[in-house]
Amino acid sequence: MNISNIKDCFGCGVCATVCARHIINIKLNTDGFYEPLITDAAKCTDCGLCTKVCSYSHEGLALTDSDINSYAAWSNDARVRRKCSSGGVGFEIGRTLISKGYKVCGVRYNPDTNRAEHYIAATVEELIPSIGSKYIQSYTVDGFKAINRKEKYLVTGTPCQIDSFRRYIRKFRCEDNFVLMDFFCHGVPSMLLWRKYVAEVEKKIGKITYASWRNKFTGWHDSWAMSMDGEKTGKKVDWHDSYNMLIREKKGFYNSRLSQGDPFYRLFLSDACLGKACYDKCKFKYDRSSADIRIGDLWGKTYKDNEDGVSATIAFTSKGDEVLHQSNCILVKHPFEIVTEGQMKICPSISSTYTKIKKVLAEKNSSINNVVQILNKSQLKLKIINRLKHPAKTICNIVKKL
Numbered sequence: 001m002n003i004s005n006i007k008d009c010f011g012c013g014v015c016a017t018v019c020a021r022h023i024i025n026i027k028l029n030t031d032g033f034y035e036p037l038i039t040d041a042a043k044c045t046d047c048g049l050c051t052k053v054c055s056y057s058h059e060g061l062a063l064t065d066s067d068i069n070s071y072a073a074w075s076n077d078a079r080v081r082r083k084c085s086s087g088g089v090g091f092e093i094g095r096t097l098i099s100k101g102y103k104v105c106g107v108r109y110n111p112d113t114n115r116a117e118h119y120i121a122a123t124v125e126e127l128i129p130s131i132g133s134k135y136i137q138s139y140t141v142d143g144f145k146a147i148n149r150k151e152k153y154l155v156t157g158t159p160c161q162i163d164s165f166r167r168y169i170r171k172f173r174c175e176d177n178f179v180l181m182d183f184f185c186h187g188v189p190s191m192l193l194w195r196k197y198v199a200e201v202e203k204k205i206g207k208i209t210y211a212s213w214r215n216k217f218t219g220w221h222d223s224w225a226m227s228m229d230g231e232k233t234g235k236k237v238d239w240h241d242s243y244n245m246l247i248r249e250k251k252g253f254y255n256s257r258l259s260q261g262d263p264f265y266r267l268f269l270s271d272a273c274l275g276k277a278c279y280d281k282c283k284f285k286y287d288r289s290s291a292d293i294r295i296g297d298l299w300g301k302t303y304k305d306n307e308d309g310v311s312a313t314i315a316f317t318s319k320g321d322e323v324l325h326q327s328n329c330i331l332v333k334h335p336f337e338i339v340t341e342g343q344m345k346i347c348p349s350i351s352s353t354y355t356k357i358k359k360v361l362a363e364k365n366s367s368i369n370n371v372v373q374i375l376n377k378s379q380l381k382l383k384i385i386n387r388l389k390h391p392a393k394t395i396c397n398i399v400k401k402l
Contacts, residue, residue, distance in 0.1 A: 010160035032192035087311030106130030118143025159284030184296030187278035205230025219307035224258035292320030300341030
């Protein structure tokens with residue numbers, strides 16, 4: 001028994017990590033999502049470990065007994081809070097655990113491969129590239145394989161990656177060595193979308209040397225912004241100076257916001273090109289997690305006037321709660337419903353444009369603009385239909401504009 005028949009899965013890479021025969025590779029499929037591939041079936045011993053650690057192959061969660069505590073949280077360090085996507089809690093947890101002898105398996109963007117990758121950080125300086133959200137699927141295998149199960153680690157990732165990873169460390173009876181942290185996940189877009197977006201940006205700034213998915217130059221609530229440096233725009237970014245992103249704003253570099261119609265964010269957040277498993281197999285929304293800690297943005301009414309950033313922070317285990325209270329963060333306890341306001345409770349629905357966009361993304365000579373055109377036509381059609389359904393409201397809106 002092995003994962004040879006698994007297709008369109010979560011792409012977590014834990015099967016490749018656990019395989020003692022080293023015959024499982026994680027590759028992008030034709031739709032631009034990671035999935036396993038057995039390279040030499042003759043070497044398989046049918047040990048079944050790859051399926052036992054596979055979250056996709058199990059209906060339930062790896063963590064079955066939760067002890068939930070929910071907080072609004074943010075870093076006590078203003079520099080960290082300014083640089084991070086929301087309140088800086090993830091970085092502070094990593095910094096605290098490193099000071100206690102842990103290493104961190106986090107995610108950084110690799111401009112050489114144009115992908116997000118898991119890696120090991122043993123110092124706070126090495127942790128800095130993990131700051132900020134990366135809204136693309138991460139390649140986990142090299143980072144996960146570099147973990148020594150006898151040492152202590154904080155491991156971060158998507159909920160599906162963390163669920164599989166908990167199954168992995170439980171199989172080897174070393175859960176006590178690990179703190180696991182996931183986040184409120186919207187889903188992952190196709191890497192084909194990301195590559196076409198990068199290709200368009202590089203026409204303007206040259207080969208990308210740095211990428212950031214969020215910044216608070218105009219406030220936390222307008223922080224959905226792609227910021228990139230390229231070879232044409234200046235010196236390569238020094239990660240040790242990455243606290244000082246506000247200074248870098250003075251240099252010429254690509255900056256495109258969702259509020260200004262950024263094509264990557266429009267397509268990603270419209271659910272037009274997520275992984276198949278994100279639509280029909282995700283079991284990790286809202287209050288369902290196998291992590292010790294879950295983080296995200298605390299949207300909603302309670303902190304609607306805050307522009308510095310607030311993290312929605314959930315401890316699912318007593319270990320997670322203890323780590324939170326040891327970190328350099330302000331914790332304000334709230335009911336779970338307050339902390340999770342604005343977070344997805346169910347899986348996204350497949351967009352009406354999904355099939356068309358999937359086809360165009362797979363075309364070698366298509367561009368990000370071709371994909372956006374499909375989305376524009378679909379949204380215009382829905383807008384017209386909605387106006388026809390509510391003629392009185394439409395007339396009132398027209399009169400107001402006169």
